[in-house]
Amino acid sequence: MTARHILVVAHTGRRETLDAAVAVCGLLRDAGVVPVVDPEALNDLRGATGGHEFRVLGTDPAAGEIGVGDIELAIVLGGDGTILRAAELVRGGSAPLLGINLGHVGFLAESERDDLGSAVGRALDRDYLVEERMTLSVRVKLDNEIIHETWALNEATVEKASRERMLDVVVEVDGRPLSSFGCDGVVMATPTGSTAYAFSAGGPIVWPSLDALLLVPLSAHALFARPLVVGPNSSLAVELLDRTPGLGILWCDGRRAFDLPIGARVVARRSSTPVRLARLHQGPFTDRLVRKFALPVTGWRGPIDPPTDAAPATGAIALPRPGATAGGGAGA
Incomplete structure (x- = not known):
């Protein structure tokens, strides 16, 4: 046996x-x-x-x-x-x-x-x-080259690396730019993560039986920086603009970190696992x-x-x- x-x-x-x-x-x-x-x-x-x-x-x-x-x-x-x-x-x-x-x-x-x-x-x-x-498949790209790959159950968060500096970012949905603003960061979350960091940042609670992705800006300096809920086959991305005054860092589930160079682009999609x-x-x-x-x-x-x-x-x-x-x- x-x-x-x-x-x-x-x-x-x-x-x-x-x-x-x-x-x-x-x-x-x-x-x-x-x-x-x-x-x-x-x-x-x-x-x-x-x-x-x-x-x-x-x-x-x-x-x-x-x-x-x-x-x-x-x-x-x-x-x-x-x-x-x-x-x-x-x-x-x-x-x-x-x-x-x-x-x-x-x-x-x-x-x-x-x-x-x-x-x-x-x-x-x-x-x-x-x-x-659902989990997220997360990639970090620089000049179209993949420099880091990871995953997340709750969320992938692009954050400023130093307290006194903000980030200038462009957020993207399905390969198209949506808006740019200065902020403390951006959360890309699953329905499971909607009751975690995204919830603390003012995002909606999404029932786990719903297939969806969330994007929630953190302390954005913009008139249009509302939380977004998109379909499960969509892709979300956050790009650090060259003019950003501070460095960024990627956190996945608050456990795995990766330092982001200027110009890095973080892409999150639904994972197959x-x-x-x-x-x-x-x-x-x-x-x-x-x-x-x-x-x-x-x-x-x-x-x-x-x-x-x-x-x-x-x-x-x-x-x-x-x-x-x-x-x-x-x-x-």
């Missing part, structure tokens, strides 16, 4: 999260599943368990490392930042991410800390849906907004019973439990 490998990703710098990671690894071992950890957390986990050996995510099978293609599921313990890190780790594989919020808002997380045991149990039973979230999220509940996105942002809904007198024709979010795939069908599984 082929061994099952589940990746455990945790912000081990927090004692509570480290303890939760140790508990999850124990539950997986007890069920006959091999827990896999990322190299950054290895020493912390060994220290917390008295030197217990762990299988490590990597690219060297001869050293006992487990490749990303062999990961069935990633259980992520922490906030949205930890989930974004986990998305980096499983990029190139098909493993979905099951987020358990041990941070603050945890908008991408599926469960809260009180549901830890139940969430792990359902993961072991493969009792979840998989929802695919989505991020897969494991979902334990099929509740509407509206409820998630209310819960995560603690929105006031007291006094609402809507329908008592939910609509009978409600469907799961676009892109959600029901996975069979073990034994239901041959070959069924999160990594299939």
Whole structure:
């Protein structure tokens, strides 16, 4: 029988999260599943368990490392930042991410800390849906030469590199210039990222079931610098003008940075590789907004019973439990 490998990703710098990671690894071992950890957390986990050996995510099978293609599921313990890190780790594989919020808002997380045991149990039973979230393919061009390529789940942001200097940019949609202005930066986001940086900058919240791209200027000095929502097959671009007084920097998901030379052009398109999220509940996105942002809904007198024709979010795939069908599984 082929061994099952589940990746455990945790912000081990927090004692509570480290303890939760140790508990999850124990539950997986007890069920006959091999827990896999990322190299950054290895020493912390060994220290917390008295030197217990762990299988490590990597690219060297001869050293006992487990490749990303062999990961069935990633259980992520922490906030949205930890989930974004986990998305980096499983990029190139098909493993979905099951987020358990041990941070603050945890908008991408599926469960809260009180549901830890139940969430792990359902993961072991493969009792979840998989929802695919759009990502961005991002290129930096200079004189028509590609000098950098990356990706983003939430957003790609062109920002000024120094606080005292602004950027002069031209924004472009579908290969055509739209407007130029001075600004602190420009956010190019996915629907998933509409509740992150783009939201803080005044952009609209876009339901994740909608395929679209967002462009949100940051502190623009212009009469026409409104947030834009375009179709999923469109391309967005931000070009640093030669007259710009400051240097720019590209940030993807607030984690990966690239210094932008004058004249650089950052192009964002829909990527062909989505991020897969494991979902334990099929509740509407509206409820998630209310819960995560603690929105006031007291006094609402809507329908008592939910609509009978409600469907799961676009892109959600029901996975069979073990034994239901041959070959069924999160990594299939």
